Amino acid sequence: MNPSDFHVTRTSAVTKIAVVCGAIALIILILAPYWAGRADMRLMGELFLYLALASLWNLMAGYAGLVSVGQQAYVGFGGYMLFALTIFGGVHPVGAIVIAGVLGALIAVPVALLIFRLRGAYFAIGTWVIAEVFRLSFAQVSALGGGSGSSLPVGIVRSLAESRSGREHLSYWLALASAVIVIASVFFFLRTRNGLALSAIRDNELAAGSLGIDIWRTKFVVYIVTAALTAMIGALIFLQKLRISPDAAFSVNDWTAFVIFIVVIGGIGTIEGPIIGTLLFFALRETLADQGTIYLMVLGAVAIVIMLKAPNGLWGLIRSRFDLELFPLSYRVKIDTSKEKD
Amino acid sequence: MAAFLQLDQVSKSFGAVTVADALSFDLQAGQALGVIGPNGAGKTSMFNLITGTLAPSSGKITFDGVDITRQSSAKRCRSGMARSFQVPQPFSGMTVFENAMIAATQAGGMHGAEAENYCVEILEQTELLDRANTPAGGLTLLGRKRLELTRALCAKPKLLMLDEIAGGLTEAECTSLVDTIKAIHGRGVTIIWIEHVVHALLAVVDKLMVIDFGSKIAEGEPRAIMESPEVQQIYLGIEADG
Numbered sequence: 001m002n003p004s005d006f007h008v009t010r011t012s013a014v015t016k017i018a019v020v021c022g023a024i025a026l027i028i029l030i031l032a033p034y035w036a037g038r039a040d041m042r043l044m045g046e047l048f049l050y051l052a053l054a055s056l057w058n059l060m061a062g063y064a065g066l067v068s069v070g071q072q073a074y075v076g077f078g079g080y081m082l083f084a085l086t087i088f089g090g091v092h093p094v095g096a097i098v099i100a101g102v103l104g105a106l107i108a109v110p111v112a113l114l115i116f117r118l119r120g121a122y123f124a125i126g127t128w129v130i131a132e133v134f135r136l137s138f139a140q141v142s143a144l145g146g147g148s149g150s151s152l153p154v155g156i157v158r159s160l161a162e163s164r165s166g167r168e169h170l171s172y173w174l175a176l177a178s179a180v181i182v183i184a185s186v187f188f189f190l191r192t193r194n195g196l197a198l199s200a201i202r203d204n205e206l207a208a209g210s211l212g213i214d215i216w217r218t219k220f221v222v223y224i225v226t227a228a229l230t231a232m233i234g235a236l237i238f239l240q241k242l243r244i245s246p247d248a249a250f251s252v253n254d255w256t257a258f259v260i261f262i263v264v265i266g267g268i269g270t271i272e273g274p275i276i277g278t279l280l281f282f283a284l285r286e287t288l289a290d291q292g293t294i295y296l297m298v299l300g301a302v303a304i305v306i307m308l309k310a311p312n313g314l315w316g317l318i319r320s321r322f323d324l325e326l327f328p329l330s331y332r333v334k335i336d337t338s339k340e341k342d
Numbered sequence: 343m344a345a346f347l348q349l350d351q352v353s354k355s356f357g358a359v360t361v362a363d364a365l366s367f368d369l370q371a372g373q374a375l376g377v378i379g380p381n382g383a384g385k386t387s388m389f390n391l392i393t394g395t396l397a398p399s400s401g402k403i404t405f406d407g408v409d410i411t412r413q414s415s416a417k418r419c420r421s422g423m424a425r426s427f428q429v430p431q432p433f434s435g436m437t438v439f440e441n442a443m444i445a446a447t448q449a450g451g452m453h454g455a456e457a458e459n460y461c462v463e464i465l466e467q468t469e470l471l472d473r474a475n476t477p478a479g480g481l482t483l484l485g486r487k488r489l490e491l492t493r494a495l496c497a498k499p500k501l502l503m504l505d506e507i508a509g510g511l512t513e514a515e516c517t518s519l520v521d522t523i524k525a526i527h528g529r530g531v532t533i534i535w536i537e538h539v540v541h542a543l544l545a546v547v548d549k550l551m552v553i554d555f556g557s558k559i560a561e562g563e564p565r566a567i568m569e570s571p572e573v574q575q576i577y578l579g580i581e582a583d584g
Contacts, residue, residue, distance in 0.1 A: 204433050210419060210424075212419035
């Protein structure tokens with residue numbers, strides 16, 4: 001064997017097919033307002049927002065090892081910033097979403113400096129405490145309705161689009177765009193050398209540190225970027241809900257527990273995992289919606305069974321069986337057959 | 343000529359346990375230093391002090407003309423230090439090739455195709471190329487030890503630190519590993535090698551140091567050191583006059 005007989009590739013037949021299928025699916029989804037009903041679009045919009053939240057949590061917990069149970073802090077923060085900026089600042093809602101992201105990043109800096117002093121379970125609890133502090137703080141702001149919350153004025157809602165269907169189409173496209181942007185950013189980041197470093201941290205911090213990877217800085221950057229994007233998604237979520245209250249905005253159940261469920265059953269530490277997890281979560285939710293508390297019990301049972309039978313999630317199970325990868329991230333060293341023929 | 347690596351009165355203790363006791367030694371560029379000593383003598387701790395995983399309580403460490411005593415381990419690594427771990431620490435979710443790529447792109451500072459070709463070259467040397475696409479978690483012990491070596495080499499080190507890389511291998515495996523390390527040393531890489539398998543060590547190093555209770559017992563020409571009575575007593579547990 002001679003090194004020159006080898007070449008390194010990152011794509012395979014499967015990834016090429018996945019790109020084509022993904023592009024076709026995206027076009028169909030963009031055209032949803034022309035083929036889907038009002039209720040379906042609403043459901044899909046919600047699904048995309050959960051997909052974005054799950055992909056972000058996966059980047060932070062699955063790759064950077066930052067198991068936060070307090071991401072509702074940024075969802076709620078983003079939601080409240082949308083209300084504050086549009087009501088008091090007169091900012092257009094879409095502009096407010098962007099500003100909410102910037103403010104989310106800024107508030108995440110002191111939070112990170114504080115909670116990065118904690119490790120493992122203490123870190124997780126620390127993030128939850130911070131989220132509670134956020135909730136209690138926003139409940140004190142009487143201009144935003146205090147503990148009972150407030151609604152988005154009609155004038156601001158109208159500024160998005162005059163007609164009801166126009167608003168619905170816009171918020172659907174915004175949700176779809178957020179999911180696509182988040183997944184694409186995660187994918188392109190993971191393909192860079194810093195992304196490779198992040199995967200190394202996921203697998204073994206000791207070895208990663210000994211290879212010159214600045215673990216603290218890498219985690220810090222991931223935490224800040226995740227916070228910023230989560231705040232933007234939060235703003236988008238409450239732009240659709242049109243009403244905000246501290247309990248809804250900082251709900252650990254809605255914005256963290258379900259998100260963790262999605263990532264863990266789908267496959268933590270993979271891009272594909274959150275996508276499969278989101279689809280399964282919504283499938284379960286829609287079929288069991290009328291069953292009340294049974295629905296939550298089924299979710300719990302599904303989580304337990306998958307964690308026992310497939311600790312790496314559904315995607316982990318599929319990947320180990322078929323050596324499959326939809327997003328071309330890994331490297332493959334191939335024997336160069338073209339040179340052997342010479 | 344100034345020493346390539348110099349430890350000057352380096353001490354470190356955890357409460358009553360002393361892992362380095364006023365440890366001093368010099369290493370010239372291109373030398374290969376073997377380190378032996380009983381279990382718990384402070385050999386791996388010495389590596390941790392050099393690479394920056396442990397901060398010394400007192401003393402000074404100089405590497406390539408720079409005082410690195412307070413430098414972060416990431417920075418030391420990028421200035422040309424690489425180590426292997428006694429207990430292999432693979433990135434088990436990634437392939438052998440990706441493990442190598444991390445070292446080449448991070449510690450080695452290489453990019454794109456340059457890094458890819460370099461990794462293929464090193465994997466060829468360390469005899470892991472045929473397992474390049476294997477997940478690192480699925481390797482045998484020899485494979486994992488070779489992966490430790492591969493990663494350290496992909497970092498393009500000026501100073502290579504090997505921690506008991508021959509431990510637990512069969513005779514044949516050990517011989518082929520020694521040949522690989524010899525070839526690396528032959529290309530001018532400075533090496534510090536901690537090893538219990540003394541005959542493997544003696545085949546490569548040109549200087550030997552004995553450590554016990556965190557301090558240097560002896561240092562010098564390998565064979566002479568091995569035959570000195572105090573080394574026989576401390577390291578092998580044989581009475582000096584026996």
